[in-house]
Amino acid sequence: MANPKRKQSKRRSANRRAANAFQAPEFAKDPVDGTLFRPHRVNPKNGLYRGRQVLDVSV
Numbered sequence: 001m002a003n004p005k006r007k008q009s010k011r012r013s014a015n016r017r018a019a020n021a022f023q024a025p026e027f028a029k030d031p032v033d034g035t036l037f038r039p040h041r042v043n044p045k046n047g048l049y050r051g052r053q054v055l056d057v058s059v
Contacts, residue, residue: 027036030043037043047055 026039028039029036030046030048032048033046035043035045037045042049042055044055045057047053047057049055
C-alpha cells in the first residue's frame with residue numbers, strides 16, 4: 001500500500017480546503033431598472049443606494 005514520503009504541511013492542507021470555499025458573488029436586482037449590483041453598495045449604473053440618488057452618473 002502506498003504511503004506518503006513526507007508529512008503534508010498545515011499550509012498545504014489549508015490551501016486545498018480554501019479552494020473549495022470560493023463562491024460566486026451574490027447580486028441584488030434594482031427595482032427601478034432591473035440591473036444587477038452587489039448588495040449594500042451603490043448601483044454603479046444609476047447611482048442609487050436604498051432608493052436615494054447618491055452618485056451623479058452621466059450616461
